[in-house]
Amino acid sequence: MNKLFLKIFTLTIGFSFLYFPILTLIAYSFNDNKRVMVWKGFSFRWYKELFHNEQILEAFYTSLKIASLSATFATVMGVMIGFSLTRISKIPARPFFIFLSSSPLVMPEIILGLSLLLFFISSNHIIGFPSSKGQLTVLISHITFSVAFVAVIIQSRLSSYDKNIEEAAQDLGTIPNMIFWKVTAPVILPAILSGWLLAFTLSLDDLVVASFTTGPGANTLPIVVFSKVRLGLSPEVNALSAIIMLIVILAAISIYLINRSNIKK
């Protein structure tokens, strides 16, 4: 009994700590007062204002575009790295390649952002590319730090899986090209999907690297939100938080339900 109490107590305190700030923010998003913390009455006022805020809507669209492109490129290159490191022995300067593909994981984003910005400025001086800072430079930067994360996921999947099944397929007379599509691809597909999702969220969430490498016309959502809340509070941002939480909760629940029905099968 004592043990059960301790368990329920710990979990209640723990989850309250995780959820209390988020839920408070959602509750106050319905507050009909410009002063965020003084309750005046229930209303959808800030949601209406949010949906008429061109700046936020445009930033949201920019973020989605950069995140999906960056996740796709990063996944393709992450898969290439994963395969190269687990399957190809003759890589020139292999330790250097390992260093390159893993150290973005431990590099503080502020240093990454600074170095990329200085690089873009210099390369603009020398070869005229990129012609200006903007969505392209943010995209390149996001791909660069996401690749390492995808590569780690793919590598761990590939190194834990039994290569014999490929040889078995070969012995059974499968054409080499088909082996990849029929045997290898299905096995690593979950790793590819979770790599893509991780790269997508990393890009969507990034403020620091984007702040360094952005330019005119490339304000991502975190940049706009940060400019609104850096010095004060913003009721529109409260409404935005509530919407994002809703999307995340719905996504989490649907993944839970899909998993459950898969297990039942």
Add this chain to the structure above:
Amino acid sequence: MIKNLKKQNVWFVFTPYLWLVLFFFVPLALIFKISISVSEWGMPPYRDLFSLSENGLEINSTLGNYLFIFSDPFYIRSYLNSLSLAFTSTVLCLLIGYPIAFYVAKSKTNIRNILLIMLIIPFWSSFLLRVYAWKVLLQGSGIINSILIHIGLISEPISMLHNHYAVILGVVYTYLPFMILPLYGYLVKFDLNLIDASNDLGAKPLNTFVKVILPLSLPGIVAGSMLVFIPVVGEYIIPEMLGGSDKLYFGKIIWDEFFVNRDWPIASALAMSGIIILVFPIIIFQLMYAKYNFKNE
């Protein structure tokens, strides 16, 4: 598969190789170059390392930027502050996260899956907005002050924002899921019968924990600690939103040196020193840990 890759080897390896050299290695080499350059008015605001003049080739390199940083306690303190913030919050995340991960992992399957989803939701939701939530809560007119006044603990709102305690709170809150999830991953694989076995053999609960549970969850502890420690070392957003001027951190110093003072050589030297002081120890630790694991297997 191996034969099949042979023909495609070249672009399979070299596309990502070239990308990382170009957009990761060259930029790092560039900030190294700028960090040993002399500051100058103009665009770009530093003198070229090599220049041709009447006297022939001139090399304008200097260690002055590094000497400047390491002779000024202001910069040294910011490195120490960042290290101590990362260390404190890693320990706190571990102390808070371990019991949560343990009990979630020990729950019955259907409850466990729901709790796991509840752990993943804050992990997925926007980092910036979770920090902002604490800014709202800790306001003078915020809900925590209101509660404290209501129950009579304080009579007037106290200032809880803009100090380093708010920063620690914000860091622990936002990084807690990064600690819990890897811990959970190892604890869920853990065979509960081992605890019973240890108890049956007469071990006290504390002994069971220290000698059985802890060693088996060590990889989870290391993985979770790395996921917290590494990003917190360079953290910029949380000190900027919740912190004050009582403690300055390395991330904010670089930001200000670049965007406010526009001193590229100093900002670059700070970044290079940051890599040496803050990042190298992490890489060395990881290599040593990998070796230790390899030996034990």
